[in-house]
Amino acid sequence: MKVAYYSPLPPSRSGIADYSTLLLPALRERVDVIVAEPGRRAPSADVALYHIGNDPDAHGWIVDALRRRPGVVVLHEYVLHHLVAGITIGRGHGRAYLDAMERDLGVAGRLLGLGVLDNLLPLLWETQPERFPLSGVVLDHARGLVVHSHYVAAKAREAGYGGRITRIPHPAWQMDDVAPAADVGGDPLIGCFGFLNMNKRIPEVLEAFAAFRRDRPGARLLLVGAAGERFDVGRRLERLGLTEGVDRLDYVPEERMWALMAACDVLVNLRHPTMGETSGSVIRALTLGKPLIVSDLGWFAELPDDAVLKVPVDEHEVPTLLAALHVAARHGPVLGRAARDYVRREHALPTAADAYVAALEQAAGGDAVADLVLHRIAGAAAEVGMADVTQLARAIRESGLL
Helix, strand or coil: CCCCCCCCCCCCCCCCHHHHHHHHHHHHCCCEEECCCCCCCCCCCCCEEEECCCHHHHHHHHHHHHHCCEEEEEEECCHHHHHHHHHHHCCCCHHHHHHHHHHHHHHHHHHHHHHHHCCCCCCCHHHHHHHCCHHHHHHEEEEEEEECCCHHCCCCCHCCCCCCCEEEECCCCCCCCCCCCCCCCCCCCEEEEEECCHHHCCCHHHHHHHHHHHCCCCCCCEECCECCCCHHHHHHHHHHHCCCEEEEEEECCCCHHHHHHHCCCEEEECCCCCCCCCCCHHHHHHHHCCCEEEECCCCHCCCCCCCEEEECCCCCCHHHHHHHHHHHHHCHHHHHHHHHHHHHHCHHHHHHHHHHHHHHEEEEEEEHHHHHHCCCCCHHHHHCCCCCHHHHHHHHHHCCCC
């Protein structure tokens, strides 16, 4: 089976590029993979696999290819409003944006879109994208869907997607011993990695850490990742009196990120609202066996309670996060062992690669092959006098043999 593979790849600073760097070698051990390139002719293949995220610069060309040739879509995020705005309004096709809004939300959606185009409403992809996912633009062309969570699978069904959905847990990196970075430290050192903005609950993290440091003066917070355009981390640190105790680093290469994460005693990865995304940073933390604190929603809520500490997004978020920091700092080894056991059991790379192959085979004609096999089995059964061949066919399908 030949697979045309569409995804951003390094040097793109994209979590999905990192994901594909991890997945591709394992997939190539199982099938013939031809990596597509933007601006180049589409590869000839039996089936195409499209990795879709919410960044129009990284994924716009992939959506264009999907429209020309439907295939299996890996939906890394359910909310795609920013992507859709970029490939419609961003290209001067305002009517296509209105069509997308109407596709998902009816006439009311089209009217809202008109308000955006006429500058009568704020940009919806910046203010409340979770209310208007616009994922239908992609779902309409998906011959099969790969998701990482039950949450996104349910959202796709609610949006009317009737095709095959395969849930494949985000594969984990196969890391042995990672040497901790020697130039950072704290008692304890708390790490927060990834794009820093309001959705990552950074103001709440800073507030909880300020209170935590009053009890643990030796504690330090490590913030690693680029910040949003309108998100001034420095000003927020000043307001909370955190002129000391916080180390701020911008984007770092992969090897450096692993070393910094390995140096941390506790890792925090919150978000609200969720865009239906999974988190490579969370998978890395689990792989390293680090005590981890997450928000109790979306994919994060599906993680086992003994492997992570979950903080509800409510009026008690900050005090709950403070309590979780104390628990994680005190019981780190126990939480870390459970995290590592879980990720090795449920997120193994070979298992994920096998699941991808199965989903691609189905899309490339597996259903037609299964129907043909069942037809021949039924014919053979009839020849030997078996009366209820329908029941036999049903039993074979239910057994998972086909």
